[in-house]
Amino acid sequence: MTAAPALPTDSLGNTITVAESDDVLVVEAADGSRWELVCGLEVHAELATETKMFSGAPNHFGDDPNTNIDPVTLGLPGTLPVVNQQAVELAARFGCAIGATVQRSVFSRKNYFYPDMPKNFQISQYDQPIVVDGRLELPSGHVVGIERAHLEEDTGKSTHVGGAGRIKGAEYSLVDYNRAGVPLLEIVSRPHVRSAEQARQYVAELRSILVACAISDGKMEEGSMRVDANISVRREGSGELRTRCEIKNVNSLRSLVRAIEYEARRQADLHAAGQKVTQETRHWDENDGRTHTMRSKEEADDYRYFPEPDLVPVDLGAERVAEIAAALPLLPAARRHRLAGLTGEPVTAEAVVVTVERGQDDQALAAIEAGADAGRVLVHVVQNLAVDGGADLAPERLAELVKLETSGDLTATQAKQVLAELVADPSTTAAEVAKAKGFEAMDTGALESIVDGVINANPAEWEQFCAGDDKARKKLSGFFTGQIMKASKGQADGRAVAQLLAQRSAS
Numbered sequence: 408m409t410a411a412p413a414l415p416t417d418s419l420g421n422t423i424t425v426a427e428s429d430d431v432l433v434v435e436a437a438d439g440s441r442w443e444l445v446c447g448l449e450v451h452a453e454l455a456t457e458t459k460m461f462s463g464a465p466n467h468f469g470d471d472p473n474t475n476i477d478p479v480t481l482g483l484p485g486t487l488p489v490v491n492q493q494a495v496e497l498a499a500r501f502g503c504a505i506g507a508t509v510q511r512s513v514f515s516r517k518n519y520f521y522p523d524m525p526k527n528f529q530i531s532q533y534d535q536p537i538v539v540d541g542r543l544e545l546p547s548g549h550v551v552g553i554e555r556a557h558l559e560e561d562t563g564k565s566t567h568v569g570g571a572g573r574i575k576g577a578e579y580s581l582v583d584y585n586r587a588g589v590p591l592l593e594i595v596s597r598p599h600v601r602s603a604e605q606a607r608q609y610v611a612e613l614r615s616i617l618v619a620c621a622i623s624d625g626k627m628e629e630g631s632m633r634v635d636a637n638i639s640v641r642r643e644g645s646g647e648l649r650t651r652c653e654i655k656n657v658n659s660l661r662s663l664v665r666a667i668e669y670e671a672r673r674q675a676d677l678h679a680a681g682q683k684v685t686q687e688t689r690h691w692d693e694n695d696g697r698t699h700t701m702r703s704k705e706e707a708d709d710y711r712y713f714p715e716p717d718l719v720p721v722d723l724g725a726e727r728v729a730e731i732a733a734a735l736p737l738l739p740a741a742r743r744h745r746l747a748g749l750t751g752e753p754v755t756a757e758a759v760v761v762t763v764e765r766g767q768d769d770q771a772l773a774a775i776e777a778g779a780d781a782g783r784v785l786v787h788v789v790q791n792l793a794v795d796g797g798a799d800l801a802p803e804r805l806a807e808l809v810k811l812e813t814s815g816d817l818t819a820t821q822a823k824q825v826l827a828e829l830v831a832d833p834s835t836t837a838a839e840v841a842k843a844k845g846f847e848a849m850d851t852g853a854l855e856s857i858v859d860g861v862i863n864a865n866p867a868e869w870e871q872f873c874a875g876d877d878k879a880r881k882k883l884s885g886f887f888t889g890q891i892m893k894a895s896k897g898q899a900d901g902r903a904v905a906q907l908l909a910q911r912s913a914s
Contacts, residue, residue, distance in 0.1 A: 461488030507541030
């Protein structure tokens with residue numbers, strides 16, 4: 408790929424470009440060398456269970472600190488864990504949703520010291536996770552492989568008081584154990600994410616699946632869904648894998664995009680300068696727009712995994728997994744394909760993606776099935792029903808409106824006004840609103856008179872319209888249409904205007 412003469416910048420002002428053919432984030436370093444992103448994501452989703460992963464303590468967000476605890480949560484001597492069956496089935500539900508294998512799994516002890524993990528080890532899954540080998544199709548059509556998803560318990564939460572809110576410089580720290588022991592599903596992608604936009608789409612799509620399947624509430628602002636990004640860069644066009652850094656606990660899509668863009672640039676500049684990238688865990692600081700070193704990156708050996716002696720292997724069995732899969736709702740990717748198939752639009756079309764994202768695809772499909780033109784339905788859903796109450800408009804009301812528009816009884820401008828009235832008062836009909844507003848189809852003779860009057864009033868522009876190329880004609884067509892709409896007080900039908908202009912220019 409040849410370098411573009413003028414490269415755009417990312418959200419931090421750093422120079423980047425994206426190869427449109429394969430959607431790869433390419434960073435130009437200070438020395439002019441070009442580096443492309445390789446990224447894998449680890450998403451931690453708290454499961455929507457009533458109780459914790461290994462005890463009967465409540466799993467509720469927002470309660471007073473250290474009220475949702477019990478002896479197991481606090482790791483008191485003599486306590487034993489008991490697996491939460493609902494958490495296991497929710498993990499299996501996720502596995503079925505991404506087309507993965509749901510298998511026999513084993514819990515292990517992951518040994519490390521954090522002040523917010525009172526046992527000094529975390530019960531997790533290591534070499535035998537419950538979900539393996541899945542895939543996620545993004546709205547762009549790009550597919551990201553999911554290597555595994557495993558069950559574990561969450562840690563507590565430390566609050567560092569004073570300073571910048573980090574442990575360094577804090578006057579003291581407080582620990583809330585309410586979150587300790589909450590069921591957590593860690594979802595690990597393969598390094599198939601090649602741009603910050605793909606990362607955003609991946610996390611958004613994952614959240615949509617988790618919420619649609621009632622697996623997690625996906626509230627990043629409450630910490631029930633957190634993202635770690637493993638980032639490295641390599642020379643553009645190379646197949647090598649270089650040292651990666653992990654950006655820990657990113658809690659918004661905006662921060663994820665900014666953190667990836669910044670870290671890719673930082674690593675590219677290090678490589679270009681002949682310096683080594685150190686494998687480490689880094690923290691994204693939203694305030695200064697940079698990543699900062701937290702600690703050296705641990706490997707599996709550092710955690711000294713061994714099987715949890717107090718828990719037996721978990722195996723739901725093929726029959727139960729099949730029952731879980733059969734009960735799944737229609738998921739976002741399937742809904743996009745369904746809508747695209749009925750409307751004739753590409754599955755990646757913005758109108759299709761936006762309609763499904765808003766959860767208005769059933770509304771659109773019902774209107775189309777009632778006989779309304781698919782293209783106009785999508786236009787109205789995307790452009791005119793993105794308002795309070797828009798998603799609640801009955802499909803038959805939308806279908807009636809579109810039929811009036813496509814038959815020529817309403818112009819596009821009038822249809823938009825009628826639609827706004829229907830949203831405000833769902834008890835009325837499109838025909839009733841149109842009649843009350845005095846919207847009637849303009850007589851053909853009257854429209855022709857207005858068109859001829861506008862042409863005669865603008866002879867220079869009309870001469871350019873008739874003699875110009877496609878670009879000039881398109882621009883002047885907008886000019887004439889605007890003048891005609893103004894003269895007709897918005898009653899002219901845009902398609903009829905276009906036909907008349909074409910006829911007049913050809914004669």
